[in-house]
Amino acid sequence: MSLTLPFTKGHGTGNDFVIVTDPDGALDLSADQVAALCDRRFGIGADGLLRVVRSVAVDDGADAAAGGAEWFMDYRNADGSVAEMCGNGIRVYLHYLLQSQLADLDEHGILIGTRNGSLRVTRSDLGYEVDLGAYRIEPGEVLVRARGLGVARPGLRVDVGNPHVVVALPAEDELAGLDLTAVPVLDPVPAAGANVEFTVPADPLVVDGVGRVRMRVFERGVGETLSCGTGVAATALAVREWAGAAAPDRWRVDVPGGTLGVRMVDGHVLLSGPATLVFSGQITLA
Incomplete structure (x- = not known):
């Protein structure tokens, strides 16, 4: 049975991602499907996949939801494996939320849930800055x-x-x-x-x-x-x-x-840089 999936392609300093919107957590993409989407010859091509999902709709997002992070960044590597976090990806993720009017950003920034906890992202002179937390x-x-x-x-x-x-x-x-x-x-x-x-x-x-x-x-x-x-x-x-x-x-x-x-x-490391959305489309997966 085939699946037609809307997507957006984005990147942060050339580190590129396939972005799929799944607010209610209805998608269950296999590792093979993620790898197919990220394949540079037979798919869209990317270093990883960002699934835009509400924290309450994903098992890994329970703590993020409790802490006030509405959105959870479900990040997968290009081979389909699950990853904890992505510093370029979280800026692209936020930029997508803002451009899609799924979130607002004020001077206090926004919390985004990840498998490395909820991280705060704000605007910066380079684009966006994320507090990666303690190192x-x-x-x-x-x-x-x-x-x-x-x-x-x-x-x-x-x-x-x-x-x-x-x-x-x-x-x-x-x-x-x-x-x-x-x-x-x-x-x-x-x-x-x-x-x-x-x-x-x-x-x-x-x-x-x-x-x-x-x-x-x-x-x-x-x-x-x-x-x-x-x-x-x-x-x-x-x-x-x-x-x-x-x-x-x-x-x-x-x-x-x-x-x-x-x-x-204060014992935290913060990363800043640009985020760009390149194009949107649809792809059909087996």
Whole structure:
């Protein structure tokens, strides 16, 4: 039996998503159906899927509903697997809510439910800013092997609601020479897997009180993407950790899809950047 599904395509600095509206939680998309929608040759093409659903209509949204978050971001990776959160995705999600007149945004922002709790999103000079909440620098290094690296490099484990391993590289040419069509190999492998970021700090690292770095990312369940919001936050946190006590609390991170901002405030990390809706249509799934 076929399913005809209205959708919208959106992106945040090139990290792109299929958006489907399901306010009452009537859709039950399988992993194969999500993967088909996100397939870049046979589907719409995207790094993931955002299902727009009310918190009260989804099992994972009970706490969000109780805390006052009307909407829940049901995020799925491109392979159909369930993910905790997406920093670029939540900005695109909010932009879709506003453009569809499903929500309003005042100076206090709006709470959106995720599998990493309810997160507040406000407007910013770069577009929207999301408070990703508390973060953790995890103990113990992970050795990372990637195609294009001559030797394994140590990575710092950073948790910003989903797991990341950040690797520092010494030069731009080494960053550019990475072949991220192959999955990086982690040793030891984190229990839930991890997104892997490779970064090169700018020289000078800090200008006018703002740190600058460049980054590429391999997202678990997706592959290399043009941007990863939580990965940008994790990268800024890792470089700040390596730089020591004098490092700034404001960062600009360049990714292949653009530039994102990161702030650290009272033990929380905040991510800011643009959100764009590209086109809408309908697709029929088997």
